[in-house]
Amino acid sequence: MIELIHVTKRFGAETAVEDISLSVARGEFCVLVGTSGCGKSTTLRMINRLIEHSEGEIHIDGQQIRAFREETLRRRMGYAIQSTGLFPHWTVERNIGLVPRLLKWPTGRVRERVEELMALLGLAVDEFAGKYPSQLSGGQAQRVGVARALAADPDILLMDEPFGALDPITRETLQEELRALQARLQKTIVFVTHDMAEALHLADRLVVMHQGRIRQQGRPLALLREPTDDFVASLLGGEDRGLKEAALLPVSERMLPLDPRGLARERVGQHASLREALSIMLWRHAERLTVVDDDDNPIGELSLRRLVGARGHE
Known part of the structure; x- marks a missing residue:
């Protein structure tokens, strides 16, 4: 869907991005992560030509982006x-409908799309359609921003630190909503963040950048387990990588059949992460947990030994 081939960007004598190559498959959630100034936002903005690349090629669906008019591409x-x-002086409804109106959609179709997206993102039409940005909380405004980005039903969604200014609880809520949206809509997403926990939580493909270059890319678990160098290992959390891996794996990956000796008193849901399970064990001073399904029925057990001593088949 998106392909960068030996792409370089220079600003005068300064090289911001140097000789990077990256392929993002259709429907993939690709996260660019790295320290400030590593080139991740520049890379994102080259994809929609907000910044023009200096060398190399960028393709969308097999076609070079410079074959499109900038407005058409965006x-x-x-x-x-x-x-x-x-x-700031437009209502929520008008903000969300911006691109469809530019594309000259019929008024009724624009209205239907706005209402559809507001419902999808948990914004009651009667309550929010007529409000202005200054009347919204940070989380509500960010939902409107995502709705506007989705309004014309694009195949590609580019997101540059979209949740960076939000409080931790709102940020985590919107991350979950974005994951749910991605599962439903199957958009191709390129997402920039400096927050490694956010990157690991969201990414299908994780791309670690440093000083304008890609240092490593691949599935989050693969990078956690086999970082290519000390910089990547440090960025991924250093000695904390084991806990970050545990946050990515569900309890069902390490679950064993129910113990005939009886059920453990403390319980954990099958969809909880191994990190959550470990937290329960530490908090409750328990070496075993009963794993329950969505209806709270016991379906297996998890022991501390199993949690820390065996890897599943992921």
């Missing part, structure tokens, strides 16, 4: 940023 891609970019 309208094919949703774009969400940390500051939301909402027009």
Whole structure:
């Protein structure tokens, strides 16, 4: 869906991005992560030509991006940023419907799309459609920004630190909503963050950048287990990588059949992470947990020895 081939970007004598190659498959959630100034936002903005690349090629669906008019290319891609970019004197409804109106959709179709997206993102139409950005909380404004990015039903969604200014609870809620949206809509997403926990939680493909280059890319578990160098290992959490891996794996990966000796008193859901299970064990001073399904029926057990001593088949 998106392919960068030996792409370089220079600003005068300064090289911001140097000779990077990256392929993002259709429907993949790709997260660019790295320290400040590593080139991740520049890379994102080259994809929709907000910044022009200096060397190399960028393809969308097999076609070079410079074959498109800039406006045409950008309208094919949703774009969400940390500051939301909402027009302060426009209502929520008008902000979300911006791109469909530019594409000259019929008024009724624009209205239907706005209402559909507001419902999808948990914004009651009667309550929020007529409000202005200044009347919204940070989380609500960010939802409007995501809705606007999705309004013209683009195949590609570019997101630059979209949740970076939010409090931890709101940020975690929106991460879960974005994961649920991705599961339903199957958009191709390129997401920039400096928050490694957020990157690991969201990514299908994780791309670690440093000083304008890609240092390593692949599935989050693969990078956690086999970082290519000390920089990547440190960025991924150093000695904390084991806990970060545990946060990615569900309890069902290490679950054993029910123990005939009886059920453990403390319980954990099958979809909980191994990190959550470990936290329960530490908090409750328990070496065994009964694993329950969505209806709270016992389906297996997890022991501390099993949790720390065996890897599943992931």
